[in-house]
Amino acid sequence: MNIFVINAGSSSVKYQLFKMPAEKPICSGLIERIGLPDSIITHKIFSNGEENITRAELPLPDHQMALLEVVKLLTEPGIGIIQDPAEIGVVGHRVVHGGERFSETTIISPEVKEEIKQLISLAPLHNPGNFQGIEVAEKLFPHATQIAVFDTAFHQTMPEKAFRYAVPTNLYHELGVRVYGFHGTSHKYVAEKAANYLNKPEAKIITIHLGNGCSIAAVKAGKCIDTSMGFTPLDGLIMGTRSGAIDASVVFYLASKAGLTVEQIDILLNRKSGMLGLTGFSDMREVQKARDAGDADAHLAYEMYAYRIQKYIGSYVAALNGLDALVFTAGVGENDALTRELVCSNMTFFGLQIDLNKNAERSSELREINSDAATTKILIIPTNEELEIANQCVQLLA
Ligand SMILES: Nc1ncnc2c1ncn2[C@@H]1O[C@H](COP(=O)(O)OP(=O)(O)O)[C@@H](O)[C@H]1O
Ligand SMILES: CC(=O)OP(=O)(O)O
Numbered sequence: 001m002n003i004f005v006i007n008a009g010s011s012s013v014k015y016q017l018f019k020m021p022a023e024k025p026i027c028s029g030l031i032e033r034i035g036l037p038d039s040i041i042t043h044k045i046f047s048n049g050e051e052n053i054t055r056a057e058l059p060l061p062d063h064q065m066a067l068l069e070v071v072k073l074l075t076e077p078g079i080g081i082i083q084d085p086a087e088i089g090v091v092g093h094r095v096v097h098g099g100e101r102f103s104e105t106t107i108i109s110p111e112v113k114e115e116i117k118q119l120i121s122l123a124p125l126h127n128p129g130n131f132q133g134i135e136v137a138e139k140l141f142p143h144a145t146q147i148a149v150f151d152t153a154f155h156q157t158m159p160e161k162a163f164r165y166a167v168p169t170n171l172y173h174e175l176g177v178r179v180y181g182f183h184g185t186s187h188k189y190v191a192e193k194a195a196n197y198l199n200k201p202e203a204k205i206i207t208i209h210l211g212n213g214c215s216i217a218a219v220k221a222g223k224c225i226d227t228s229m230g231f232t233p234l235d236g237l238i239m240g241t242r243s244g245a246i247d248a249s250v251v252f253y254l255a256s257k258a259g260l261t262v263e264q265i266d267i268l269l270n271r272k273s274g275m276l277g278l279t280g281f282s283d284m285r286e287v288q289k290a291r292d293a294g295d296a297d298a299h300l301a302y303e304m305y306a307y308r309i310q311k312y313i314g315s316y317v318a319a320l321n322g323l324d325a326l327v328f329t330a331g332v333g334e335n336d337a338l339t340r341e342l343v344c345s346n347m348t349f350f351g352l353q354i355d356l357n358k359n360a361e362r363s364s365e366l367r368e369i370n371s372d373a374a375t376t377k378i379l380i381i382p383t384n385e386e387l388e389i390a391n392q393c394v395q396l397l398a
């Protein structure tokens with residue numbers, strides 16, 4: 001069975017076509033820097049053990065435009081890998097917010113689609129792109145089964161003491177105000193890889209997903225026990241354009257003192273804060289360039305970004321009562337050696353000691369970057385949300 005997977009993130013669209021259950025990739029692609037003037041498309045076709053790569057740079061202002069490029073790459077006569085839409089039996093969609101309603105992989109019916117649309121207000125940077133992906137795929141592959149895999153699903157195992165907020169109880173029961181957690185597909189995928197690598201199913205693992213959106217999860221024996229994103233993907237770590245954790249009083253203050261509306265504050269904290277607010281750049285590669293050129297704001301932003309992660313590591317070691325491995329993943333986590341170095345500095349109390357030479361090596365494989373003497377493993381594990389989504393689809397249909 002051929003499964004096509006669409007993963008729309010806040011700054012990217014990733015897609016992969018797999019032959020399942022063999023997990024054989026037929027083609028894959030990444031559109032990054034969506035919304036910036038120089039979006040980059042990388043499209044790969046795999047055949048007979050070889051990779052055929054096409055790259056292009058063009059301005060893609062939003063996810064809709066990005067998805068149309070994907071359609072072109074897949075179906076255009078001459079270059080397209082898909083000749084007949086009937087070749088695709090299933091389309092798997094990453095959907096970021098599943099709210100209270102969706103805790104498991106779900107076949108997309110018109111009602112499900114409508115509910116995903118209703119959840120847009122809770123994930124304004126994500127659910128619109130996820131929704132557009134569903135609409136595009138329904139047109140392109142009208143006979144395929146469309147399936148949604150939710151970012152929130154893996155975090156459903158959190159105990160109530162971790163997922164509740166200390167607000168009046170009726171807000172939870174009546175309005176679903178609670179911690180949901182996101183990037184679950186990625187945390188699940190890398191936590192399983194780490195436990196297999198350690199050969200320890202009961203391992204205590206902290207997974208750190210650092211992309212444009214960033215989150216951290218505490219995983220014990222394969223189950224999530226706590227995570228940093230909350231009711232929406234705004235909470236927790238400092239991100240590309242999101243503030244992460246902030247005293248809620250700042251919102252009241254901005255409304256009363258600066259006269260901002262709720263919508264303006266939403267845009268401020270979700271789209272204009274984080275690394276962008278601190279440095280003028282949302283892409284970590286540009287922040288690093290500025291830091292290397294001596295920019296004091298970029299220097300401070302890196303310190304803040306890493307310090308926030310360190311504080312969460314401390315609290316999750318407490319929640320887990322121990323730590324077997326720390327895992328870095330996603331765009332920044334996999335590629336930015338400086339971030340990993342800063343996060344692992346002065347953390348010897350937790351048995352964390354990085355080997356700077358191993359940390360500087362570039363590879364797309366799972367690798368260990370702790371020093372030989374360290375008591376806790378530090379791992380880089382490339383995430384593959386698309387493969388995890390394809391596997392979830394196979395499991396649902398079985
Ligand atoms: N070589 C690199 N060095 C540092 N950061 C990188 C590198 N490559 C990618 N990134 C960062 O990864 C981020 C995107 O990560 P990704 O996981 O693809 O994001 P998302 O899925 O949240 O859109 C970019 O914003 C960029 O900051
Ligand atoms: C939930 C989230 O922030 O996703 P992404 O990192 O893909 O933007």
Ligand SMILES: [Mg+2]
Nearest residue numbers: 009010211212
């Ligand atoms: Mg992502």
